[in-house]
Amino acid sequence: MTTSNTASGDVDPAVGEELARLRDSIDNIDAAVVHMLAERFKATQQVGHLKAEHRLPPADPAREARQIARLRSLAESAKLDPAFAEKFLNFIIAEVIRHHESIAEDTGNSTPPAADRPPLDGTRE
Ligand SMILES: C=C(O[C@@H]1C=C(C(=O)O)C=C[C@H]1O)C(=O)O
Numbered sequence: 001m002t003t004s005n006t007a008s009g010d011v012d013p014a015v016g017e018e019l020a021r022l023r024d025s026i027d028n029i030d031a032a033v034v035h036m037l038a039e040r041f042k043a044t045q046q047v048g049h050l051k052a053e054h055r056l057p058p059a060d061p062a063r064e065a066r067q068i069a070r071l072r073s074l075a076e077s078a079k080l081d082p083a084f085a086e087k088f089l090n091f092i093i094a095e096v097i098r099h100h101e102s103i104a105e106d107t108g109n110s111t112p113p114a115a116d117r118p119p120l121d122g123t124r125e
Helices: 013-053 061-077 082-107
Strands: none
Touching (some): 061 082
16 A cells, blocks of 8 residues: 655645645635626525515525426536435525525515515415
């Protein structure tokens, strides 16, 4: 078996260089994720204000179901675990819904609990 550590306990310089190169790449990706999330939240904040203004409910479960199906499919194509992609999207959406609820409260336009909400596509049973 090859070892990447020297007798003194230091990491082999070649391994250290490879680790640093990979970590540079990870740092760039993390920065891109943060910037993309910031842009996404800017857009969802606008949706939150639009919904509050028009007394629409903060959450739209039908839209979420479509997004999850789409993201799972994209994840499969990209060889990313679809269950992880779904959990990640749900985590973000939960935060967005919290923002929308607080925008609605601040606007004085809170909507009734989910069971009493009309569907967003305009259909009523
Ligand atoms: C942003 C919206 O509001 C909520 C948040 C969503 C999201 O973060 O993608 C999707 C659906 C809604 O539950 C929306 O209705 O489009």
